[in-house]
Amino acid sequence: MADQGGAAAAARAVCLGESMAVLLPDRPGPFEAVGAFRPSVGGAESNVAAALAALGVPTAWISRIGADGFGRRLTGDLAAAGVDVSAVAVDPHRPTGVYLKETGGSGLPHDLGPGRSRLHYYRTGSAASALSPALLDDPAAAALLDAAPLLHLTGITPALSDDCLALVRALLARRRPGRLVSFDLNWRPALWRRRDPAVLPELLDAADVLLLGADEAQDAFGAGDPQALRRRFPSPATLVVKDSGHLVTALDRDGRSVTEPALRVEVVEPTGAGDAFAAGYLAGTLRGLDQRSRLRLGHLAAAGALTAPTDHGTLPDARTVAALLAADERDWAATRVRASGIDSPVLPAPVPPAPDPVPAR
Template sequence: MAERSPGPWAVCLGESMAVLLPDAAGPLEAAGGFRPAVGGAESNTACALAALGVPAAWIGRVGDDGFGRMVTADLAACRVDVSAVAVDPHRRTGLYVKETGGSALPHDLGPGRSRLHYYRTGSAASALSPALLADPAAARLLAGARLLHLTGITAALSDDCLALVRALLADRRPGRLVSLDLNWRPALWHGRDPAVLPDLLDAADVLLLGADEAAEALGTGDPAALRAAFPSPATVVVKDAGHRVTALDRSGTAVTEPALAVEVVEPTGAGDAFAAGYLAGLHRGLDGRRRLRLGHLAAACALTAPGDRGRLPAPGVVAALLDAPAGDWAATRVTADGIVSPVLTRPAAHLGAPTP
């Protein structure tokens, strides 16, 4: 195996954006104000990995503006390595505005639902290209990574971004896994050809797909059919949101784990958190079922937060839930106020402080 440079175990690459979150639920025209935050699929995953104790980096491009500085500072505060983030002097940082349901006003989306309004065309991230591979800071992180995490979002941003994704998938290195989350965004693919996706997806080692998005983008959400459609990845993980997740290896052997019961506050970022939990399970050497449970738990915490990221419970709580009998896992409920589970009410060792 080639010698590796020291550095983060995981590198996540893609666009991170500034987010404007409404002060209250309801349609945008009724919003009294907004507060700034940070979002983006790959950086959400990087932050969740870091919160789970996995050294992680994010590689991307931001504008030479206040939003770009906010994005970089926020990720650094989450203990994510941002040493290879490029600052574009000519293009702006991408932005999206979040609309959340739950008011009684006309045009409300409904409780637990949200809609993202993107302002990212021509953003700094859309200028990502294969030239990144020659950048010394990025090359250092990529050379040392044991995992490279990508999403289908990046491939939709521009022709240059698609070329970069293809170059990264073609650059196979001994000892480095590539995970790819479909993250289907129909609006981004408007005017572009999604027929490029199957070859990209089949080039991953770990392929993550939402059943609903796979049905829309690929024609099926059935786990066995998706496993057959993508024979190359070592593992295909199919997420049936709110119900169950199934992981299938190349032989077709499947492990399925039901989702936790969750009182959803806002759904954005849950898939990114699931990816982080599952990949953190790989880092820890967990078996297939515990990887899925760690993904479910991370996703549940994101679902109960108003922003893209949730706060993970204490390590002892995580360990107890990963080892919980099936009945106790099924009886567990996650809310914004905390986690209620039979396994947490029995006499046990101190469960520790929450993960920051």
């Protein structure tokens, strides 16, 4: 197991899946023109875990890492973010997965173009691809899985290997009263080119809370309309669909539907916003908030990620969050989020900076 200590409080949420080392370029352009790369960490499930911890939800992340510096970086950064990593296994034979980010805008030959980016994955044979149902016999992992009221999975894990698929199936089959299973599709076409995506629908339909992007669902299943997806996946208690128009619709199994627009945000970096939304929505679910407030908390968490230069943003203070959750539709629509702060009719006007003092003559 990883040697970093976990969070002090018992985990209320467990996120399970692969995270990877990330190498970020120091400038836009094709790799042959990049001078250096800055190391970071990334992964859908660990992003959700870190965001849940930031939202005050004690959270654990379960996975496998290599016995290498990238793996130690992963567990160290997540532990520093308040995530319990006590059930992360260290694999002495397989490496931690790595991906590199390529960004466009240099104008050089082979450039992707302004505003475009591409992720290059090197994860075949990674430590996390060896996750299997044997995990359920590990005492540290079993204790977390048995106690937490929420388990979060994504469609990335079953695409990694047959053993990973078997683990996800085993987790979905181990239902117990009082525990929710959330599942975010996180469609990765490159991963599924090597595997059969026909296994996905049965996994998604076994969740309690199913999170889908309309565009990825259209790509994966040929349907992106919330009502059509609700018919395609009838079993989850709640289906949450995010569309390209920045509307998110939650459809309950009993036919109730709530749609909430995203806030208007001056975007700094889009990476991680979907994971932050999932964390906000799930935190609201664990707090017993009504459906609209869950969606709004998801939007607020996503806005924090969109206005941060890294994958992880921050939420405003509790008073600001409470005011925005309670705002009427007009005031919510009038709210603007920038890196410098939030402007909203329900919040006090920002205090302008004091003028420079006039020097004495």
